[in-house]
Amino acid sequence: MELYSLTIHELQEKIKNGDVSAMQIAESVFSRIDAVEERVHSYIRLMKEEALAAAAKADENIKKGDIQPLTGIPVALKDIVCTKGITTTCGSHILHNFVPPYNATVVEKLSAAGAVFVGKANMDEFAMGSSTETSYFGPTSNPWDLERIPGGSSGGSATAVAADECIASIGSDTGGSIRQPAALCGVVGMKPTYGRVSRFGLIAFASSLDQIGPFTKDVEDCAIMMNVLAGYDPKESTSVKTEVPDYRRFIGGDIKGWKVGIPKEYFVEGIDPEIAAAVKKAIAVVEKCGGQIVDITLPHTQYCLAVYYIIAPAEASSNLARYDGVKYGLRTADARDLMEMYTKTRRQGFGAEVKRRIMIGTYALSAGYYDAYYGKASQVRALIRRDFDEAFQQCDVILTPTTPTPAFKIGEKTDDPLQMYLSDIFTISTNLAGIPGISVPCGFTAAGLPMGVQFLAGHFEEGKLLQIASAYEKNAAIEKRRPTL
Amino acid sequence: MKLTTQDVEYVAKLARLDVTNQEKEKFTAQLNDILLYIDKLNELDTMGVAPMSHAIAVTNAFREDKVAESLGTQRALANAPDARGEFFRVPKVID
Numbered sequence: 001m002e003l004y005s006l007t008i009h010e011l012q013e014k015i016k017n018g019d020v021s022a023m024q025i026a027e028s029v030f031s032r033i034d035a036v037e038e039r040v041h042s043y044i045r046l047m048k049e050e051a052l053a054a055a056a057k058a059d060e061n062i063k064k065g066d067i068q069p070l071t072g073i074p075v076a077l078k079d080i081v082c083t084k085g086i087t088t089t090c091g092s093h094i095l096h097n098f099v100p101p102y103n104a105t106v107v108e109k110l111s112a113a114g115a116v117f118v119g120k121a122n123m124d125e126f127a128m129g130s131s132t133e134t135s136y137f138g139p140t141s142n143p144w145d146l147e148r149i150p151g152g153s154s155g156g157s158a159t160a161v162a163a164d165e166c167i168a169s170i171g172s173d174t175g176g177s178i179r180q181p182a183a184l185c186g187v188v189g190m191k192p193t194y195g196r197v198s199r200f201g202l203i204a205f206a207s208s209l210d211q212i213g214p215f216t217k218d219v220e221d222c223a224i225m226m227n228v229l230a231g232y233d234p235k236e237s238t239s240v241k242t243e244v245p246d247y248r249r250f251i252g253g254d255i256k257g258w259k260v261g262i263p264k265e266y267f268v269e270g271i272d273p274e275i276a277a278a279v280k281k282a283i284a285v286v287e288k289c290g291g292q293i294v295d296i297t298l299p300h301t302q303y304c305l306a307v308y309y310i311i312a313p314a315e316a317s318s319n320l321a322r323y324d325g326v327k328y329g330l331r332t333a334d335a336r337d338l339m340e341m342y343t344k345t346r347r348q349g350f351g352a353e354v355k356r357r358i359m360i361g362t363y364a365l366s367a368g369y370y371d372a373y374y375g376k377a378s379q380v381r382a383l384i385r386r387d388f389d390e391a392f393q394q395c396d397v398i399l400t401p402t403t404p405t406p407a408f409k410i411g412e413k414t415d416d417p418l419q420m421y422l423s424d425i426f427t428i429s430t431n432l433a434g435i436p437g438i439s440v441p442c443g444f445t446a447a448g449l450p451m452g453v454q455f456l457a458g459h460f461e462e463g464k465l466l467q468i469a470s471a472y473e474k475n476a477a478i479e480k481r482r483p484t485l
Numbered sequence: 486m487k488l489t490t491q492d493v494e495y496v497a498k499l500a501r502l503d504v505t506n507q508e509k510e511k512f513t514a515q516l517n518d519i520l521l522y523i524d525k526l527n528e529l530d531t532m533g534v535a536p537m538s539h540a541i542a543v544t545n546a547f548r549e550d551k552v553a554e555s556l557g558t559q560r561a562l563a564n565a566p567d568a569r570g571e572f573f574r575v576p577k578v579i580d
Contacts, residue, residue: 098564099563099564101560101561102556193541194541195541195543209540237546238539238541238543240541240543300529303526305522306522306525306526307526309522309523310523317500321501324501325566326566326573327561327565327573328565328566329564329566330566331566331567336576337576337577337578338577338578339501340503341576342501343501343503344503346500346502346503347502347503350502352508355502355504356512356515356516358502359493359497359500359502360520362499363488363492363496363516363520366496373523375536376527376531378538379531379535379536379537380526380529380531380534381537382536382537383529383531385537385540417519418518418519418522432540433540434540434541459541
């Protein structure tokens, strides 16, 4: 067994026993990157020099007996979180040369926990996309079939874990951008409750929906990462001062007598038959573990996508107004006056999908349309949240498919934005309601593509998600396959 | 059609985006598709529903008024495409 293929908890065990050094782990991961990165393209930028220095430092600490939860663990960061002194592009031409003067809070926390940063992972430009095809730096391939997309927007963070180019990674999820690629790449991905993890230093897309979370190889690793990431941050006014439990204690707990809600709206036309079958099997596993299946309804599900495609672009159009060629990033070379500098810089700096969303958002917020679009969407959003509040009166957790289909071919949906948006149909409601969700692998299609099952819980109930996900993972005994690269 | 090419031009101007003629046509078609889909929301009666602007009810997130470390002029200007002295430099605003 190569070191790069192990989990955080397996490697931590070996470090504690003195069987391996942080340097050996880092070298193993970088040798794997040398072997597969050219085909997968998980990263926009590798941080080998910094990583080897951090590994050396970790080994010094280990010698002193100072072993933190992530000491010596190679972690990849989506290129949307600011890293002090390391270029952070958000997958965009407009930020191709941006060097942040500070670290995101999650970077500080991971660093304090001993993590070794491997590199900055590829992503859809400004996290707008479901396939990682809108990155200015080129697409990422799914390690299970290189002609297919890895999902998005945190595609590189998902493939880096799936292809063993890191041990765990950080992504961000605005409408499914962690859970959808996790499902399509066969790894675990969690979107925590809005406010659970600080967004300080996360480049903003849609501020009322964005949340940072981990990608890992198993559920226990997810708990380890959440222990490091979660918590209030005085620098981030929407982070919440709610106590953070030790998430690891939920691993291995049983779910006897738990009520597991199955929303009928998530099992309708358009869902791939292999995914429907795999999720049915997952329901049977949960039942075998002692879960009690209850039929529930989330009546406003069919409106989620429409609400999302007003709220997210509206917030984005406002957030992305800051890219004007003045303070950082790209500035056009040929402007005669200030207005022309703005309009040309933004034309040259943004890709088609980002422009499209800025246009929708600007339109939805413009004079005369605000009430009809943003106002209406915010009201329906309240109804969607109410659906979940009522559902959680009847059940402890909700079980759904993570995605309607397995990974599609690169280029298949790039010309049809609405078809692309439908990839997130099962994940968007979570962000609108602000609740946490986790995607766990639930098997493979006949063609060998991974599929995921999603669990949802009430606000700040990440512990419940980890408990049922770990019970499911243990009892489902999904075949341990690795992509052949 | 909810949106004409002229509307797209107007919105592009509001968004400070310079769009080519080809983009204008493409955006007009694509934005119309998306707006048509969004129209679905009008099926719902939302009379009296309070709009939700945030996922978690956090209000008045105050913190103590203490002086802390700040970025400083030099670091704040370090990424500027054009800076001089303590200022960001831009093309002429007024003739």
